[in-house]
Amino acid sequence: MKILLKMLLVAVFMATGSTIRAKDTLIVTSHRIVDVCSGEKRWLISASLGSIYDSDSLMSFDITIGFDTSLITPTDGLTSGTLAEQMKFSDISPAFNFRVPGEMRVSAFTITRNVKGNLPLFAVAGNYNGGCGTEVPLTLPWEPEFNEEFKRVVTAFIADTLKTVAIPKVNSTTGIVTHSDTISLADTTDLVEIEALVTMQSTDSKLVKLHIESDRLNLVTIDSVSFAGTAYSAIDTVATDHVTIKFQTTGSETPGTVYIRFPGTAADTVAIRYRTEIVDSCTCTQPGKTAITNIIKREPVGIQENKLDRNEGSVIQWSVHRDIITIQNLHGGPNAIRIVDTFGRIITSQTVSTDRITIPLNQMAHGLYFVTITNNKRVQSIPIYF
Structure with missing residues (x-):
């Protein structure tokens, strides 16, 4: 006890x-x-x-x-x-x-x-x-x-x-913009080239993380990314719908290109979202401008083969097939070919010397265009509708 x-x-x-x-x-x-x-x-x-x-x-x-x-x-x-x-x-x-x-x-x-x-x-x-x-x-x-x-x-x-x-504020005037918000692909094409421009508040070089997101990211493959002429192959997967790529800016504006492969079938559509983030825990400003690209997989649509002109035995033939226009002169090549939209803006212009030329149209948005052909000092236009 x-x-x-x-x-x-x-x-x-x-x-x-x-x-x-x-x-x-x-x-x-x-x-x-x-x-x-x-x-x-x-x-x-x-x-x-x-x-x-x-x-x-x-x-x-x-x-x-x-x-x-x-x-x-x-x-x-x-x-x-x-x-x-x-x-x-x-x-x-x-x-x-x-x-x-x-x-x-x-x-x-x-x-x-x-x-x-x-x-x-x-x-x-x-x-x-x-x-x-x-x-x-x-x-x-x-x-x-x-x-x-x-x-x-x-x-x-x-x-x-x-x-x-450091709790940064968002600057809605800086970030990323893309050249086109809608890109249409034919069923024989799977590589998409997306031109982008990243803008920053200052001219100082910064390490930036590009976020690429999509609810259907499993349907596409990020082929490669390049900014200011330098390619970046290291792609970090954050989640099934989110990948990131790091790169160094070269000033207040840094141009770049994103290459995406989309081997989908006709009528498939993928919306790709882009945003940028400064990789610096001490930055007081983060870019807020974002971009989106809708990639549409479709069957090619165009005008069937036709004869443009007959002049002293010279025959110019053209056709649109699978989003590629082919122009052929049986007795000599056209001097110049130009594609313009309905506002008169030049989409592409080429000087040629061969008797056959092909021009891909897969990067063009839907609408009416005119293919202007100069041959033997004569100018003819072909209406093309996508």
């Missing part, structure tokens, strides 16, 4: 001792992560001993917190909602002394009553002077002092660090 009683007393003593040790720790805590992209780079810290009871007889303290003067500047001592507020005595308590470089010294006392509550002892706020990604260590260079009657013995000290982060 005596042995059991001793064991119970030891267990109670150990449990009580653990509770006391936990409460006898001075903790300096950082309450705000500094956003280096914001206009106000402010931080806030507090010092606490946990719950203080009337029986603890706390009536004064003197605590110094060390810091790096090149990174932070303390500006305000805060007492509202703290034990220091209960120690207000005239204009001399509590006292915040920031005059010594690298030290925040805070002291307070009362002569009328003990202070109590589950409150921090005090709080301090200030300005952050450093850059992104920096952690500011806080130290306790001197052992804290309390009134002699204070029943608690503070033997452990924990100091936090000030942390920083």
Whole structure:
């Protein structure tokens, strides 16, 4: 029975001792992560001993917190909602002394009553002077002092660090644009060439991640990607509907090309979405302009073979088959061929010397076009509709 009683007393003593040790720790805590992209780079810290009871007889303290003067500047001592507020005595308590470089010294006392509550002892706020990604260590260079009657013995000290982060804003005027938002492919063609332009806010070279996403990405293959003349074959798969490619910009505008293979069948359609992201955890601006390309797989449509002209035995024949126009002169080649749209804009123009030429039309959007042929100083036009 005596042995059991001793064991119970030891267990109670150990449990009580653990509770006391936990409460006898001075903790300096950082309450705000500094956003280096914001206009106000402010931080806030507090010092606490946990719950203080009337029986603890706390009536004064003197605590110094060390810091790096090149990174932070303390500006305000805060007492509202703290034990220091209960120690207000005239204009001399509590006292915040920031005059010594690298030290925040805070002291307070009362002569009328003990202070109590589950409150921090005090709080301090200030300005952050450093850059992104920096952690500011806080130290306790001197052992804290309390009134002699204070029943608690503070033997452990924990100091936090000030942390920083960059929360970028989105710039809707920069990002990626593509040359065409709809591309039609014949059933014999599977390679899509998508011209793009990536714009940035500054001319500084930046590492950029191109995101390519589609709900039907399993139907296509990213063949290759090139920007500013440099090819990038490393394609990272994020998910089944999302891949990324990293590249380096060459200035405020970086042209590039995305090559996609789409071996689908007629009537298949895939919508490809593009967006860019600056690969820098400290950037304060991210591009917001996005692009989309609809790739349509279809059967070729065109005008059947016909004779364009007969002149002194010369016969020019042409045909549109599988999105390719073929022009042939049986007795000599045409001098020039030009394709224009209904607004008169030149889509392609070629000077030729052979008697047969083929021109792919698969990169052209649906609509009416005119193929203008110059031969023996005569000009003829062929209407083509897709």
